[in-house]
Amino acid sequence: MSAKETTNVVFVGVGGQGILLASAIVATAALESGYDVKTNEIHGMAQRGGSVLAQVRYGKKVYSPLVPKGTATAIASLERTEAIRYVDYLAPDGLAVISDQVIVPVTVSSGAAKYPELDESGLREIFPKLVYVPAVERATELGNVRAANVILLGALSTKLDLTDEAWQDAIKKRVKPAFVDLNLKAFYLGRDLAQNA
Template sequence: MNQVTSVLIAGVGGQGTLLASRILGYAMMQEGYDVKVSEVHGMSQRGGSVVTYVRFGNEVHSPIIETGEADVLLAFEQLEAARFLPYLKPGAALVANTQKIDPMPVVTGTAQYPQGLFESIEKLGIRVTAVDALSLAEEAGSSKAVNVVLIGAMARQMSFPKEIWLDALKHCVQEKFLELNQKAFQLGWEA
């Protein structure tokens, strides 16, 4: 049977979800898998909810992931973790940044930022790995490295050698930021 793994990466426009999906996609291609990565460009990048799909396996047809189909949700922000929860298969894994970014209705005071989201998600039988990726990224040298910290945290849970991730990082990241990102990946891996 054709086994395909589906990873949904969700965040807020500007958080660097695209780079995360490229690192994952490249690593899986190097491992010999067929890979499809679906990106979002254009208007929704401006601070809105953004989602990227990465799928790999023997043969991947559709580039998108629908509700009830994801094996892993890599969430860059708490509210986005909750928003894309319906995309997970029952019993799947969530790797999530603990960071909260207020959306416009919360900013303007017409809505409250929901509390206790991870606890509610765990109650549904989802394995939650919560990572304070912002602090770790800052520790690595830049708050912008949240994406690579999270890739590190997710990579640790997958059954691939660390070297393939470091190789993918080298391929996908600009050389001048490589050292910083290697550190960010390591902090995520250890988190």
């Protein structure tokens, strides 16, 4: 079945965190590498602080733009616990790259629900292959908190069979010229974090 021959990547987070840019970079890198590519993203109501999901699939021939459950090569979460909502997307040997950033939903701040107490070891029980990244802290050190998404992307890239050249080209294509250097740094920082994890 073609799901097996397809690389599937899932990005999750909260509206406004930049998951669309991260998924667009993967899609562009895959396209530049000669693959068939399909992506899907959530629009509309979900953007108002809701949970968001972007999916990228690439391979020789891709049919469905939606990632089937249990097949994601990697999942990147820009929020500490959002990945759990989508855990059934991940393949058994899939990689999870998770930012330690907590975004408290209104249901929690209003007292209607509780935010789960979960640290790195708790996440590791759910995601055996985990790269846990202090992405906001690292991005702030780089000079722009908005680069957190590309740090995670760099970590995730260690699991994908795309060349350095393809990644660099894709970042240059998808990011405004003034931010290319910052994002390249963020990408390689994330990559180092994953390789040393």
